[in-house]
Amino acid sequence: MQATEARAPAATREMFYNEALGDALRLEMQRDERVIVIGEDIAEHGGAFQVTAGLLDKFGPTRIRQTPISEIGIVGAAVGAALTGLRPVVELMYVDFAGLAMDQIVNQAAQNRFMFGGQARVPMVLRTQGGSGRGNAAQHSKSLEAWFAHIAGLKLVMPSTPADAKGLLTAAIRDDNPVIFLEHKLLYRTKGPVPEGEHVVPLGQADVKRAGTDLTIVTWSREVLFSLDAAAKLADEGIAAEVVDVRTLVPLDLETILGSVRKTHRLLVVHEAIKRGGYGAEIAALVAEEAFDDLDAAPKRLAGLETPIPYAQHLEKSVVPQVDDIVRAAKELVG
Amino acid sequence: MQATEARAPAATREMFYNEALGDALRLEMQRDERVIVIGEDIAEHGGAFQVTAGLLDKFGPTRIRQTPISEIGIVGAAVGAALTGLRPVVELMYVDFAGLAMDQIVNQAAQNRFMFGGQARVPMVLRTQGGSGRGNAAQHSKSLEAWFAHIAGLKLVMPSTPADAKGLLTAAIRDDNPVIFLEHKLLYRTKGPVPEGEHVVPLGQADVKRAGTDLTIVTWSREVLFSLDAAAKLADEGIAAEVVDVRTLVPLDLETILGSVRKTHRLLVVHEAIKRGGYGAEIAALVAEEAFDDLDAAPKRLAGLETPIPYAQHLEKSVVPQVDDIVRAAKELVG
Amino acid sequence: MSVIDRATALELYRVMRTIRGFEERATQLFGENKIWGTIHSYAGEEAIAAGVCAHLRDDDWITSTHRGHGHCIAKGADLGKMFAELLGRETGYCRGRGGSMHIADTSKGNLGANGIVGGGIPIATGAALTAKQLGTDQVAVSFFGDGAVNQGTFHESLNLAAIWKLPAVYVCENNQYAESLPVKRAFAVEDIAKRAEGYGMPGMHVDGRDVRAVHAAAGEAVARARAGKGPTFIVADSYRHEGHYYGDPRKYQTKDEIEGWRKQFDPIADARAWIVADKVASAAELDGIDREIATAIDRSVAWADQGPLASPIKLPEDVYASD
Amino acid sequence: MSVIDRATALELYRVMRTIRGFEERATQLFGENKIWGTIHSYAGEEAIAAGVCAHLRDDDWITSTHRGHGHCIAKGADLGKMFAELLGRETGYCRGRGGSMHIADTSKGNLGANGIVGGGIPIATGAALTAKQLGTDQVAVSFFGDGAVNQGTFHESLNLAAIWKLPAVYVCENNQYAESLPVKRAFAVEDIAKRAEGYGMPGMHVDGRDVRAVHAAAGEAVARARAGKGPTFIVADSYRHEGHYYGDPRKYQTKDEIEGWRKQFDPIADARAWIVADKVASAAELDGIDREIATAIDRSVAWADQGPLASPIKLPEDVYASD
């Protein structure tokens, strides 16, 4: 299905992606005093990417709870808080640091409800950001959505636009399950119209960001913007690419993807994470399984090279799909 | 290519899988004094699954270095030791505990060489075990190979037989890169012929464990045994299944897989890990990409349900592919 | 040491005896192949769970460990639902999904046994944060072993609790071993409680064999927490009578050590002795309690055993909560 | 305090001055958009790296941090290759793959800067294990910030080093902040060095502004390690002159605080003062050293700047070592 917003909001305002996230936090904190934010540098500094800027003044240091550098302690405390009545939103500064906290994310947050036979809910959001493009090198640039997607009990969201960022974060905070919310460091300063006031984008709905008939590009996060740019270039050459932004990787809106592929008969999955074992494999495999006879060509993946992210700017770009790479891959697929 | 052992060993002996692993450790420790084993309960107790039994007496407590319960400390110490001249083999008791140590595995071990521009080598092996089947429930039964497969800089091995266990562990210890070596808790007490003395199975070679013409079953670890049983049952019904044991997931022997699929025209990937985001998606996607025109049917995956592993025996079996499930899936694929 | 009144003394005795009885029966059922997986007996350590939980209300929280039956019982769990869980029944606390290592009873504030050593420590810390944040006077207690003290989670959690002055009590059950590793080889410091100082929190070291000592120390710590004065770290020395898990060959111990400690270290025999000697109650009264407990356990097992097997049909639906 | 001979005094001065010069130039290049990514200046903390590394041989190991230039220089790195790395050149230490946060120089025992706070601590512990295992008298030093002390890796590593009596020295650079978090809000304990006691290892607390104090403490700790007597934890109080990273708006600090500390806390000005006052060397001599260093830095930048850009062609081949 197409994106159907829960309510049709009256007005929109141009906002940066990080502002839109902050707006969602502010509104949800106002709405529900159980919502708190926990993380490093989120108070006076406003968060490494300025998402929580201004919230300390509004909500004070107990609800904007700045922590020492203790990732597993913080995430674990959020799990405990979620089990006992709060609705914590954790800010993990870089997804690369998830390796310090995966035990609490996976063995505790994701599994508690199931292991306890349904006795518990773990309504928490883990916000973090990934991706390359700022010269932060291999320990601050990874795309690790595949790790979370493979864990039963987690939901997984990766918004590409300011409006989606706000609407999906609102939905994530209201969800009674642990939601991993992955932002991209190069999206924070992108701008777009964002509905004012309450804005909810339900989890589990893909969004066709551009319609087309010749091939389907399935993508998420920053590569949505690259794919839209590529689609514009392709249009100049007479190729109509449909761009499906999955938005939530778990639960996945497979219907929308299959619907698109049944129309275009060609699938290109694009993501920044390295190809081997990336979530693109899941989507390509699902489409191959479910729509084999609809495909006119082998399903194709365009994704990161199998290397850590290098530091230098030109190296960094060389390992992650750029607009021209998408154009090239699309032409190969169609041609 | 088929499995080609580096040397043709003179004699074999029936051994349990855990004995075969212990044999590899013993021989490599004798051969190279830089090889040490680090882990919990590996000394007097001989390891949770008795792989290191007897090694303490032979090599003493400095080379069989038993540790407190400090997973990230231990793995990190192994990284430091590997960088400076030892060749540590870490025993992590359950792969489920990897969540505590992923930072050192991924941000340090896997990436150090690349980040340092080639200045370093990290010759270490992380041995651990996963899988269900012993009623250990959700925190002691996971199959997490997909996490490691997605990380540039790691190699990844999952042997299914005692002979492969010995030969691949030997190769892993001799490899100059960090190798994740995943055993299965229900394989330790399986028996088979194992070459005596030095036995090396090179990394990156799949093994066709049973030849067939009607479909290709690509699988690894314990599901190899299930798939072989299923293939025997299928044979009774006139279906000839070829069973490809990938053995090393990274580097992957794609040639052998494609070769088989080009012969049988049908692919069934079977693994115990949950399907969503499992490594089976990578294999299905690769085959769909590389051998689309050779496929007579949609590539199919049979894998764990999207749930944590439950405790009770009958529940546990219900979420992980069993022999009859494989038979059924194969028949659907062929029929 | 604070004086314990008769009701408390008998209640502590009853809880300890119930735990021991539960463990004995669970061990027996395991030996009969009726229990699947692994179980870790709390026998020998009963004074700790009993002495600490005596100070807790139903709305206080605990986190427990792989060796969790004792904490669970001391926090008020139903024995039948516990046995049913071990037997894989739909009527068990976790509907057969969790087993021994994951029994939780959220109605009594038990946030679960935990198969990850040290895994419960930050969770209890978070529960204490909830109490502080919502302005209640609830307290969170984390139980864990000596082995868990060398996990990063211990360190990060105690520091967080100290800087935030959380209403938390951290209870280390030092039973001398972490699986096969003797505590002497896991620490270079003599007194584990000393670590508390590094976090700026009080540390207490008690004899975990003596339920009165545990009760007194925990009383102080819980009161401190409830009054908003911050966390405490308690180390209670103890000994596990059984191996690490059912079936442990105990190659790392001598027979003499095991027998010596077992005899010397029995909190229930000790409690019986002082209860009778101090004339709190007669041996006959205690025998009566013992019999009541035995009957309750028999009934619980019988109830559990007639429960339906856990249903596999809805497993995938149990993963996520819906609204 | 041990007396420092003239050669050592001048060498310490030279190292500190070189670090400062490097940071000033790197900052300038960053401001000119010639450096990509992030850099964290070590200005103000030079006495720590200089004082500690003065005791180390080329075959001793260090692990460093995101704020790693100082440690790298003190351990003997080539300035040209460092600048080349920042400039993304094939001639840089990491061939443009690592950048500021990952500069390593294994030929000098520098096992790398590290972008993960606390990430280097277990690695140094492992290096110390190598020395012990192979029976050499090498020593491993881990540098890290006050922020890293609340990471689980700190805890687990110090315990391992203590129980194994490893030749390791753990150096906490307490520069009063972890990004925007003041140390007072991260710890409930007054003296961070107190944590050492909990591991059964000696803790030392020194004034990190005074290179003589650092040199003396590190001398003891390194000697202890080299003699096989086990690890030491040193806390050196310090202050970073710049923001956390280049461009930090420092909203969490007042102008007064920054200016006050900067003036008060300058290890190089201090060293100059006592070197001249104690007549170890004249101001003119020190000026000469300063000029030499300035020239060396100019030359290094020029050399770096003419190096070829890092080649993307072989990136995938750099991931795995082959035989």
Ligand SMILES: Cc1ncc(C[n+]2csc(CCOP(=O)(O)OP(=O)(O)O)c2C)c(N)n1
């Ligand atoms: C993180 C982690 N590492 C290792 C294990 C395996 N394991 C289970 S119990 C145990 C020993 C725990 O010792 P301690 O904390 O002292 O508790 P005790 O069993 O003595 O009650 C170990 C190593 C685990 N469950 N979790």
Ligand SMILES: Cc1ncc(C[n+]2csc(CCOP(=O)(O)OP(=O)(O)O)c2C)c(N)n1
């Ligand atoms: C595990 C981890 N968490 C968070 C960060 C983000 N971060 C980078 S430096 C830093 C502060 C470090 O403080 P400290 O250890 O005191 O070192 P300093 O910067 O003061 O030298 C933080 C939080 C990180 N790099 N790694």
Ligand SMILES: [Mg+2]
């Ligand atoms: Mg113990």
Ligand SMILES: [Mg+2]
């Ligand atoms: Mg600092």
